[in-house]
Amino acid sequence: MMRQTYLYLLCFVAIVSSCKKDYLDIKPKGKVIPSTYKDYRLLLNSTNSMAPSYGQDEFATDNVEFYEAQGLSYLGNSTYKLHTWQNNVYVSTDNDSQWSNLYKQIYLSNVVLDGMKTATGGSEKDRNQLIGEAMVHRAFAYFSLVNMYAAQYDASTASADPGVPLLLEATTSAQLVRASVQAVYDQVFIDLNKAVTLLSVTSTSAYEPSLPAAYSLLARASLQIGKYPDALQHASKTLELKGTLADYNDYAASPASTFPLSRNNPETLLLKNVSNSYSWFSMSHDLQNLFTSSAGDLRFQILFSTTQEPFVGYVYYMGEFLAFDTRTVGPTVAEMYLIRAECEARTNQPGLAMQDVNQLRKKRILKASYVDLTASSADDALLKVLAERRRELCFRGLRLFDLKRLNKESRFAKTLTHSYNGQQFELKPNDYRYLFPIAPKLSNLNPELTPNQRN
Template identity: 40%
Template sequence: MYTSKYNYLVFFFLFLFLSSCRKYVEIEPQGKIIPSTVNDYQLLLNNSGVFNLSYGSVEYATDNVAFLNDSFINGLDVRSLNIYKWANLFYQANEDDPEWNLFYQQIYNANVAIQGLPNAKSGDENLKQQLIAEAKVHRAYAYLCLVNLYAKEYHTGSAATDLGVPLLTEPGYTQNLKRATVSAVYDLILNDLNAGVATLAPLSSSKTVPSKCAAYALLARAYLNMGNYQRALDNASLSLGIQSELFDLNPYIGAGAGSGLPDGFFLPTSQENPEVILMKASSDGGGNFPLSPELMTLLGTKDLRTYFFTYYVGPDGDPTGIFTYPGTYHSYFSPFETAPGSTQLGPTVPEMMLIKAECLARTQKAQAGLAVVNELRKTRFKPADYTALTAGNDDNALLLILQERRRELFCKGSRLFDLKRLNVDPKLVKTIIHPLKTQQLTLAPGSNRYIYPIPVKVINANPEIEQNPR
């Protein structure tokens, strides 16, 4: 919402993408305004066109997607097809990886604010500390995405030696660009988010601005990925203690009557949605995903998430003309204020409920976990179609909770990371099969191909950055 007004406060971070090793774009580009006052830094951090974007391609690597239609495949860009195929490389040596670039741009801008704000002019100390904390939450989000895309999942026994991503904590260009360990990256993430918890107000005036609630929510995400279920539970509960309202889909059934548009077009924006804790839009700006038959079966036809967020063959056909074939998720059904048509990937109340439920089940409180999930499900079905989930033991309860997590968060950016962390449990391992015309591509549990390759352009410019094995 601030992008058009403040896009003159842009600082682009690039690793030597454009010239020589270890080089950033000039910090004082000609014709740009360099922040010197607290207000300048606030405008920099309010640039939602930078800070409130996230990755957009990750769903193609998961079991939520299956290419069953040749016309869809033929119209797909090379990058998306490479991700779907878990190819050796996603980008050629002369191509940029937009996700890598985006997150390091966010990190660079956050570092500019963190370093500059203590000596900034014309602002009180409380506001300085608030803005530094906001910058740290944004930086933590960027590193949480990077380490989950481009590195192994967190393992307690090997995180201190597994390669993560380059860890940059200041805007200078003399830093070591060798990949830090997964453990070191998570240490920075946790430290930054705890700074947000200690400093920020419970809620912000805009959902594009980090809050204490958002910091707790991202801590819950991080601890879940680390397998620290008690701390994930604690932080999800703290986030829900601040923001817990659910959005009931039932009142929007029939909202599009007479318009020629599906009811999903009339759902509120993320800024207006009470479930959204921190807005982060998918960076691809829109598009559709052909959902796998397995996911469509899991959703079923009575689930309102199927009704609102997918298209399947019905009596009225496809009134919009935007779907390639039945069983399609379309991001136009996830309206986002700063990037129309983009999916909301930031933390939400349902995600915190699902983390709480999973962690309860993993700490021998499975029935309490199912009770949390059932509260969510009541808003996802017509009253006549709602059925409470029940389980006879903790293992079955955990499976039901994880299935509900997949239903609620499909195409919201979490599935690849879930597959990586769940594959360490022998009871939950899974081989993914991707159909591609006459081929059946497979991804084995724990495969290196779950990890994104480091962009070749980055490695060529910075030889000290080690490539991921394939």
Template identity: 35%
Template sequence: MKTIKTNLFLVSIGILIGFLSSCNNFLEVKPKGIIIPDKIEDYEGMLFSQQMTLAFPPELLYTTDDFFDLYDEHNRSTQANSYYWRPGLDPNELTPPVIWGPYYTLIYHCNVIINQVPGTSNGSDSQKQQLIAEAKVNRASAYFHLLTAFAKAYDPQTAASLPGVPLVSSTNVTDAIPQRATLQEVVDLILNDTESAVEHLPKVNKNGYRVTQKAALGLLTRVYLYLGNYEKSLIFADRTLANPHTLVDYNDYEDVYELPEEEVGPECVWMQGSSDYSVPLFMLYSEDLKSYYNSNDLRYFLFSSTNNNGIFYVSPAGRSNLGISYPEIYLSKAEALARAGKVSEALEIVNSLRKKRILKAAYTDLSAGNKEEALKIVLAERRRELAFKGPRWMDMKRLDRENRMPTVQRIDPSNGKVMATLAPGSKQYTFQIPARVQQFNRGIILNEE
């Protein structure tokens, strides 16, 4: 009974439900919940399922200082819990876990591909290697997002002793679920799987959601930046930027709906969407975020509109990309250069992007007199460019690690009441293991509150 109860960890996060809701006719669901695709094409279809392509949790946007809303202090929805940085994001153990659930569903998909593709009856070795490589990169990305939510910010001095998240490799839901691996063990898997996958990936794939070489390289750029390994981040940024690409010049557009769809646009490195189609559409700009823009910034002109609640985000037609874009890679490279003291090179990259974002008649190059000044410019530009794009919570967490995050508050504008505070170094930067997961895994290590 104990093993069966423990294995409800997977069931509780909706893995089987997710599979059943997304399966095509080729999927056979056996009584024990083991899913057996038949052909190489079937596994390829799994890579384009909603659970694989639309897994980004909107809660990782609600937590950021980019976002403002008017949640009542008694509201215990996952949205309000995220917004107010409450330790438990889910209201109770009956609620399917946000963030944790979608990403472990994705991980299960990936494990099916990784474990079962080698034994499929058709397909060439190179086809099989590609599908396995795509699954490994998708899984690595999922583990990375889980770490940003449920583990402390990475510090190489402590990562080997701090809990990360469970590393699940089995595709049999009757197997016992492992305890939380260390933060370092999860990071090692993310890096090893992604780096080893690159050589087996295509340069171009069937659509923007499918993994390519540039997607894996972009993920490595992001992960190494989060880890504080700026030399490695710079290496992978350069490798990503070696792929053919262009930056969109916002001066050429008068309306956001004229912009290219993000999935097929020239700035897309890896398309990842949210299951909530409205995210980040209609999300309100925080006062702090608004202070970063001026009237000549075309990002604010194109990507904002007004309703009775305030200034809200608008996006081009189609789904918003919450994955990786070339502007993010540019800014990661600029940050790595600034931290290395290469001030002029860092600012050259920032200005090459700003020329495409600032009204031509008002544009002037930015300059910096020293390393710290350059870094502040880069980080401010990153805030403007990547607002509502996905990486902000990751950025807040890594910047807090080095004491670069100010106190963030949620304030009721009607009366000035402070509804919640995220202080520097706060334990609220790490969310608690979901209540439903705790219910079926009584021995799981919990985070400090």
């Protein structure tokens, strides 16, 4: 019997992966085995499979704070334990949709990459585009996984630190041995650097990777591991190709009917949805204070509320209530401005850093309240950029990753606290509980998959 690796697969793809070489020319009755460019294009265009990613990360950060039992009862047992950084998050029968979604995308990307070696049809341009898209999807999934389930990248230890299983072939029978953090990042960069040689500047939808999307993920990954000149270069290249910002002043009067859906937003570089149904977040006082220090901030006005029933009294994120849109974690144009600004500040270019930050803020602050930010030094610029980054990218799947990388710098290291029913929970910088647990169900099915210790 084939080993169970706990990847959720499309039925016809599973059939392909389980067929022995001698029987590949036998098409099971009632099933379709992909063999042409069109088949693989349809496979990669499945938004139900390729768009969902992760989404529980925010609960473990300093952006979320629940003030009463009503809020925490909404979470469910495993998410409550993640929010309070407890052990034994999952019981033996629990699934982890984040892990499943991302490994499903890796599997399907591998199916496409393997299949396109022998597939018929399609122009050279179309075939290259499809291969590049598969590499971007795989790179996004591995970057997300290694930052959720492994330690923050550290050049001195990354080759020894356990990352996540690195599966590069279309099989459901591979052993789930954890590759090193370094090996996972190496593969992310291999995929993305190849993808930028294959992709077109535009794509037919926000769900399909384009050249700007590939460069934006190169920028995101480079920033995460502290390669600031590289991140600056990749963010700049992204903005050369796609740099339009939406002006929130245009939506302030009636955001529910005018705010652009993520799939139509000019800032969306690659659309990746959250993996769960949580539709609101109670905003921490820490984050509230950051917004109230930004006079006329339309993000706070448009994306947050204190009046939605039944949670009156909370300040909570309501992005998904705007025209029933979905919260997303993919890269955006705004993120690229902030990556470039941070790298400029870190390479002693405070003037350029403030120029990029102000270009974004002009589109986020009420026109009557807008005033340019200035910086007295590169360090001052960096502080202002990081504050702006937190405001702009809250609930976009990056705060946990930012906390992990910034904790490596003593000046930014931060102890987090969450409380409930008179009990206070604490997470210190670089704590092992920053690593999301690997569900016991996965390790039970695959004994070689070593768990993350949370006790």
